[in-house]
Amino acid sequence: MESLAELVYLQETMDKNYVFGFDNKVEQSEVVQWLFFWAAGQPMQSQNNWFSRSAPEEVPCKRRQYLIPEFYSYIILLRSTMKLESLS
Numbered sequence: 001m002e003s004l005a006e007l008v009y010l011q012e013t014m015d016k017n018y019v020f021g022f023d024n025k026v027e028q029s030e031v032v033q034w035l036f037f038w039a040a041g042q043p044m045q046s047q048n049n050w051f052s053r054s055a056p057e058e059v060p061c062k063r064r065q066y067l068i069p070e071f072y073s074y075i076i077l078l079r080s081t082m083k084l085e086s087l088s
Helices: 002-014 025-054 060-082
Strands: none
Touching: 002 025, 025 060
């Protein structure tokens, strides 16, 4: 997360010509949302992958512990990307 905050800071302070960022606040907000979604999901996804594929023995409770939050994070991603009112 710290490196992500550093990237956002550098883009805001150093990229005055908007080479790497956007001058439109809505687009900038969407980029920051994607960055934080990616950063927040990676640890959960890697744990899920390890328990699902590489663990020496099956640990069902750990698979559920990491799979369900990862599943919900992708639902949130789909809702925001496709602008759905509800998935139900």
